[in-house]
Amino acid sequence: MSSATTVRPASAPTPRRTPPPAVFLTLLAVCSAVTAANIYLAAPLLSLMARDFGSTPSAVAWIASIAQLGYAVGLLLFAPLGDSANRRRLVGALTLVTAAGLVASAAAPGATALAAAVFVASAATVVPQLLVPLVAECAPADRRARHVATVIAGLFTGIVAARVLGGLAGQAFGWRWVFAGAAVLTAVLGLATAYVLPSERRRDGSLLSALATLPGLVRRSPDLWRACVRQAGMFGAWSALWTSLALLLTGPAYGLSTATAGLFGLFGLTASAVAPLAGGLVDRFGAAEVVRSAYLLAAVSVPLFWLGGQVIAALFVAAIAIHAALVASHVANQTLALTTTSTPATANTAYVVAGFAGGAAASALAGYAFSHAGWGGVCAVAGVWLVLGWGATAGRR
Incomplete structure (x- = not known):
């Protein structure tokens, strides 16, 4: 990163001592890891929650979908303000609200x-x-893509940590302590990050005006539209499989404990390794080629997941493949979304909302499919989402 406090002419940072660029970028990546983990805390803890509430895991699986839906709503409400609001104050305020929500979750x-x-x-x-x-x-x-990939690697590391550490901690201390611990980590990392961000006097703007520009922005930019739809398909396929995986592993097919099933998330560390590589490939070959390769890899992973309903080794390979595909696609599509318009925060809002809306819808449908058609139904949902994501964009230029 050339400078930790370099911003666009629309911003006027006030003088402040900031960490060296490499340290600054690392802090942003770690903060992204901790905050992203909050979205996925519920997934590995479903069986523990169900036991506590006197229910079944499939009956509370919708809570994992609610988390993704909430994230999509939050993106729609707050992310567009990145083009106009003081990001230091905004990050600090959102950190405190998140911590309060996690504490309330622990006491629910x-x-x-x-x-x-x-x-x-x-x-x-x-x-x-x-x-x-x-x-x-x-x-x-x-x-640019390499630096974006560093933060994305942190984000996906947080997703993996939520499943692995969340499952282990939940088994050892109970699911409520997992949410309480997440509240502490979020407060510490979020406020530390807010402190080192440049203090900006941004141009005047409002949430309503930013939201009003979203439809037109997507309509005027075919590249942004394509990135939104393709990531919705990819993230939907991943969400359907990954949020339902704990139900398969802790169910009759394998009968694993919550902690052991959570360890399965270690295969998601593929994401951390793939992100920097994907960033370099995007810088060299362009986003379109990387996304095409990612979709082919995801298409291969779906039948492997289906086979994994009976053969656990197939699940190992499938987990690595779907994470590699998701991260490569995300690095390419998000870099494209951030650079295709003059309002990157607003464009990024459209992109990530589309992705998480696709993920929330797919994971909700996957929970229903698991209850009525088993693991094969979940794999079918993932396959349909991939077909929709690629097919809806293949013909538009």
Whole structure:
């Protein structure tokens, strides 16, 4: 990163001592990891929640979908402000709201109260999507995708940590302590990040005006539209499989404990390794080629996941493949979204909302499919989402 405090002419940072660029970028990546993990805390803890509430895991699976839906709503409400608001103040405020929502989740007396608290926490934990446009603004043009990929690697590491550490901690201490611990980590990392961000006097703007520009922005930019739809398909396929995987692993087919099933998330570390590589490939070959390759890899992973319903080794390979495909696609599509218009935060809002809306819809449908058609139904949902994501964009130029 060429300078940790370089921003566009629309911003006027006040003098402040900031960390060296490499340290600054690392802090943003770690903060993204912690805040992104909040969206996925519920997934590995479903069986523990169900036991506590006297229900079944499939009956509370919708709480994981509520988290993704809340994140999509939060993106729509707060991420566009990245083009106009003081990001330091905004990150600090959202951090405090997220921490409060996580504390309320830890104290929830029932599934409905838990879902409401999770929705609030997820809606406020949109800090990574305020930081990624800042990184894209600061990075040199020939290394922009690599720098964006660093923060994305942190984000996906947080997703993996939510499943692995969340499952282990939930088994050892109970699911409520997982949410309480997440509240502490979020407060510490979020406020530390807010402190080192440049203090900006941004141009006047409002949420309503930013939202009003979204439809026209997507309509005028075929590249942005294509990135939105393709990532919705990819993220939907990943969400359908990954949010339902705990139900398969802890169910009759394998009978694993919550902690053991959570360890399966270690295969998601593929994401951290693939992100920098994908960033370099985007800088060299362009986003379109990387996304095409990612979709082919995801298409191969779906039948492997289906086979994994009986053969656990197939699940190992499929988990690595789907994470590699998701991260490569995300790095390419998000870099494209951030650079295709003059309002990167607003464009990024459209992109990430589309992705998480696709993910929330697919994971909700996957929970229904698992209850009525088993693991094969989940794999079918993932396959349909990939077909829709690619097929809807293949003919438009």
